[in-house]
Amino acid sequence: MKYVKDLVCISCGEKYEASPTQYLCPKCGEKGILDVEYDYEKIKKDWNKQDLKANPDPSIWRYSPLLPIDPNTPKPPLRVGGTPLYKSNVAKLLGVETLYIKDDGLNPTGSLKDRASAIAVVKAQEAGMNIVACASTGNAASSLAGNIASMGNEMKAVIFVPSRAPIGKVTQLLVFGALVLSVKGSYEETFYLSQEAIDKWGWYNRNAAINPYLVEGKKTSSIEIAEQLNWQMVDWLVYSVGDGCTIAGAWKGMYDLKQIGFIDKLPRLLGVQSEGCAPITQAFKNGTDLVPVAENTIADSIAVGKPRNYIKAIKAVKDSNGDMINVTDDEILNMIKILGKNTGIFGEPAGVAGVAGIKKATENGIIKPTESVAVVVTGNGLKDIKNAEKAVGAPLTLQPDLKELSQLLKDYNF
Amino acid sequence: MKYVKDLVCISCGEKYEASPTQYLCPKCGEKGILDVEYDYEKIKKDWNKQDLKANPDPSIWRYSPLLPIDPNTPKPPLRVGGTPLYKSNVAKLLGVETLYIKDDGLNPTGSLKDRASAIAVVKAQEAGMNIVACASTGNAASSLAGNIASMGNEMKAVIFVPSRAPIGKVTQLLVFGALVLSVKGSYEETFYLSQEAIDKWGWYNRNAAINPYLVEGKKTSSIEIAEQLNWQMVDWLVYSVGDGCTIAGAWKGMYDLKQIGFIDKLPRLLGVQSEGCAPITQAFKNGTDLVPVAENTIADSIAVGKPRNYIKAIKAVKDSNGDMINVTDDEILNMIKILGKNTGIFGEPAGVAGVAGIKKATENGIIKPTESVAVVVTGNGLKDIKNAEKAVGAPLTLQPDLKELSQLLKDYNF
Numbered sequence: 106m107k108y109v110k111d112l113v114c115i116s117c118g119e120k121y122e123a124s125p126t127q128y129l130c131p132k133c134g135e136k137g138i139l140d141v142e143y144d145y146e147k148i149k150k151d152w153n154k155q156d157l158k159a160n161p162d163p164s165i166w167r168y169s170p171l172l173p174i175d176p177n178t179p180k181p182p183l184r185v186g187g188t189p190l191y192k193s194n195v196a197k198l199l200g201v202e203t204l205y206i207k208d209d210g211l212n213p214t215g216s217l218k219d220r221a222s223a224i225a226v227v228k229a230q231e232a233g234m235n236i237v238a239c240a241s242t243g244n245a246a247s248s249l250a251g252n253i254a255s256m257g258n259e260m261k262a263v264i265f266v267p268s269r270a271p272i273g274k275v276t277q278l279l280v281f282g283a284l285v286l287s288v289k290g291s292y293e294e295t296f297y298l299s300q301e302a303i304d305k306w307g308w309y310n311r312n313a314a315i316n317p318y319l320v321e322g323k324k325t326s327s328i329e330i331a332e333q334l335n336w337q338m339v340d341w342l343v344y345s346v347g348d349g350c351t352i353a354g355a356w357k358g359m360y361d362l363k364q365i366g367f368i369d370k371l372p373r374l375l376g377v378q379s380e381g382c383a384p385i386t387q388a389f390k391n392g393t394d395l396v397p398v399a400e401n402t403i404a405d406s407i408a409v410g411k412p413r414n415y416i417k418a419i420k421a422v423k424d425s426n427g428d429m430i431n432v433t434d435d436e437i438l439n440m441i442k443i444l445g446k447n448t449g450i451f452g453e454p455a456g457v458a459g460v461a462g463i464k465k466a467t468e469n470g471i472i473k474p475t476e477s478v479a480v481v482v483t484g485n486g487l488k489d490i491k492n493a494e495k496a497v498g499a500p501l502t503l504q505p506d507l508k509e510l511s512q513l514l515k516d517y518n519f
Numbered sequence: 520m521k522y523v524k525d526l527v528c529i530s531c532g533e534k535y536e537a538s539p540t541q542y543l544c545p546k547c548g549e550k551g552i553l554d555v556e557y558d559y560e561k562i563k564k565d566w567n568k569q570d571l572k573a574n575p576d577p578s579i580w581r582y583s584p585l586l587p588i589d590p591n592t593p594k595p596p597l598r599v600g601g602t603p604l605y606k607s608n609v610a611k612l613l614g615v616e617t618l619y620i621k622d623d624g625l626n627p628t629g630s631l632k633d634r635a636s637a638i639a640v641v642k643a644q645e646a647g648m649n650i651v652a653c654a655s656t657g658n659a660a661s662s663l664a665g666n667i668a669s670m671g672n673e674m675k676a677v678i679f680v681p682s683r684a685p686i687g688k689v690t691q692l693l694v695f696g697a698l699v700l701s702v703k704g705s706y707e708e709t710f711y712l713s714q715e716a717i718d719k720w721g722w723y724n725r726n727a728a729i730n731p732y733l734v735e736g737k738k739t740s741s742i743e744i745a746e747q748l749n750w751q752m753v754d755w756l757v758y759s760v761g762d763g764c765t766i767a768g769a770w771k772g773m774y775d776l777k778q779i780g781f782i783d784k785l786p787r788l789l790g791v792q793s794e795g796c797a798p799i800t801q802a803f804k805n806g807t808d809l810v811p812v813a814e815n816t817i818a819d820s821i822a823v824g825k826p827r828n829y830i831k832a833i834k835a836v837k838d839s840n841g842d843m844i845n846v847t848d849d850e851i852l853n854m855i856k857i858l859g860k861n862t863g864i865f866g867e868p869a870g871v872a873g874v875a876g877i878k879k880a881t882e883n884g885i886i887k888p889t890e891s892v893a894v895v896v897t898g899n900g901l902k903d904i905k906n907a908e909k910a911v912g913a914p915l916t917l918q919p920d921l922k923e924l925s926q927l928l929k930d931y932n933f
Contacts, residue, residue: 183863189598194671255863257608273904275914282860285914294919301921446696449597449669487901490687493694500699505708507715
């Protein structure tokens with residue numbers, strides 16, 4: 106916590122000491138989302154690009170001066186971060202000249218959320234707690250369970266999932282030894298139950314919107330992009346949006362780098378929601394407060410009818426002079442195929458929603474063909490095989506017989 | 520191909536020019552598996568540990584001097600290799616003091632086989648072919664499909680899978696745009712059909728046992744371990760064994776490093792098969808030729824009743840003064856849980872079979888408690904959720920109600 110000054114409420118501006126369990130501004134309640142403030146001058150004195158270049162650790166901990174942790178707290182051993190960034194040949198297909206795709210599905214438990222959960226494991230220890238809980242549609246859950254598991258038997262994860270969560274995600278967190286509670290209700294109801302339980306039993310709270318430290322983990326995804334691009338940022342940075350924390354974190358990463366002089370240019374943010382659940386886009390476009398909506402989309406990881414970090418998300422998009430856009434489930438399924446077939450990257454529906462948003466944004470004139478774009482595929486497609494099946498169908502079936510194969514290839518015009 | 524001298528038949532010793540399509544020794548037929556020979560003296564002159572350390576590329580291509588490729592051939596863009604090696608806290612649980620686990624499930628398509636498929640994509644181009652085919656229980660297939668996809672529309676993968684392959688693996692390769700042929704038959708029949716088709720239509724052959732170059736890709740898994748251990752090799756190197764290529768490759772990597780002076784000590788190999796399909800262990804133990812067996816195991820990625828690279832595999836284990844051992848399906852399922860719960864690593868059944876083998880080998884006195892061990896988890900657990908479900912069961916289910924939760928936690932002794 107060497108470089109952390111305080112926590113500031115994004116609604117009223119009140120400042121608080123950065124204790125591990127200071128989750129919200131008590132004055133503003135649910136809207137009192139806190140933001141970590143750093144002493145950038147001090148960081149600039151102690152840390153520069155050369156120090157970073159000389160650091161062989163590829164994980165998120167290489168950015169420790171910009172993380173709200175005590176350097177001495179034990180870190181979960183999983184290698185979180187350091188995911189590849191590809192200059193992609195689908196740029197033209199999506200309507201731009203230059204496109205970079207970061208495959209965050211290659212994080213240890215298969216999603217970007219490992220970046221937040223790793224921080225949660227550290228902060229829980231700093232709070233003296235060994236049980237960490239969250240409500241999640243899946244990835245926050247499995248990343249927490251996996252990172253907790255990597256600590257051995259020292260800590261325990263309690264996970265609340267809505268019963269609609271895909272079996273792959275639930276199985277993964279059972280494998281990681283978490284106590285899994287499948288709640289017969291919406292994400293909303295699941296979330297409130299987790300809050301009640303956390304209050305009642307005094308567990309550490311890994312609900313990303315409520316916990317100001319987790320966004321700080323998520324910001325490493327955009328910081329990594331900047332480093333991988335040798336600090337020359339693209340014109341647009343694109344993320345899918347559910348609860349709002351990831352895109353808010355991405356902006357925080359850019360802001361931090363600008364403050365310490367690692368980058369000159371800030372990108373514009375494009376936030377992409379699913380048409381079947383787009384309350385943040387709606388609030389952004391209408392300039393109104395958030396109106397909760399139903400959760401009707403296959404992209405379960407961003408299906409959040411009442412997102413909790415919409416204020417930070419909308420502020421981030423506005424501050425960046427960015428935009429919000431929605432994509433349909435069909436566009437998402439189609440993008441799973443386009444991306445898989447042309448790049449060898451297999452994303453889950455929410456994971457590729459951002460990429461689908463680029464296509465739509467170039468068609469709508471939001472992103473110009475000459476502008477450069479970076480996008481993060483936020484979760485691994487292996488997490489949601491059922492929806493991928495919808496996208497691609499079944500294989501050709503045949504007997505082990507060369508004649509049958511010849512006929513099949515002929516029919517297939519191969 | 521700057522450092523490749525020739526191909527040598529491991530059965531008769533005949534040497535051949537290293538052309539991209541020299542698959543087998545024509546004199547020895549199926550037993551005429553070829554091995555790539557390098558000019559180690561030349562490599563030693565041109566390349567040292569410092570060169571390697573200075574190379575920022577974390578992928579398998581950092582070991583190019585030890586790979587049978589023309590450095591100028593375009594490489595598939597996916598970042599293959601550079602997977603994490605963890606010093607593991609499950610060492611004691613498995614009966615040893617020091618254990619390192621490499622998570623190769625974090626390769627781009629989720630398995631170690633990316634290492635071989637990346638080489639196949641390069642060699643096909645060197646042969647002037649743009650269609651690459653293989654028969655596979657899944658991972659060789661998806662890794663080929665993914666690496667081919669990353670080349671854009673320049674190449675095409677044709678994949679023969681036995682119809683028992685898990686849906687997750689099949690869906691993944693359909694996502695990657697491969698032509699997938701699901702064969703109603705055993706792996707054996709599937710393999711022969713692929714061979715006939717490859718001969719008939721002149722496709723490039725990615726069947727690992729038949730193609731001497733692919734083992735050279737697989738060897739990067741053990742070379743990486745050596746580099747990650749700062750060239751101080753462990754006493755035992757453990758791999759699960761199906762067709763025999765992976766463990767043969769691992770040994771080749773060790774042999775190469777010894778020849779060029781990067782390591783002093785060679786590890787002993789422990790090969791682990793599934794009790795329900797263990798023809799290589801049988802041949803190794805009995806000192807007989809291989810007798811094909813049925814394929815009765817949940818570990819589909821190593822369920823190979825008639826393995827094709829058993830000669831190279833058995834030679835590797837013998838040359839290393841190593842051993843072979845079998846584990847049951849129950850031991851494999853149990854190890855999915857142990858590994859997940861204690862390390863946050865989620866492996867598929869074949870992926871954790873090697874780890875289960877360590878436990879058995881320490882119990883049997885093959886591996887001593889004071890000896891150090893490294894093992895590779897060869898595939899991601901998300902690829903085979905159905906078997907993981909068998910290992911872990913279902914989550915606790917409840918209404919969104921705090922009272923019900925209190926009762927549940929009490930019943931659960933939490």
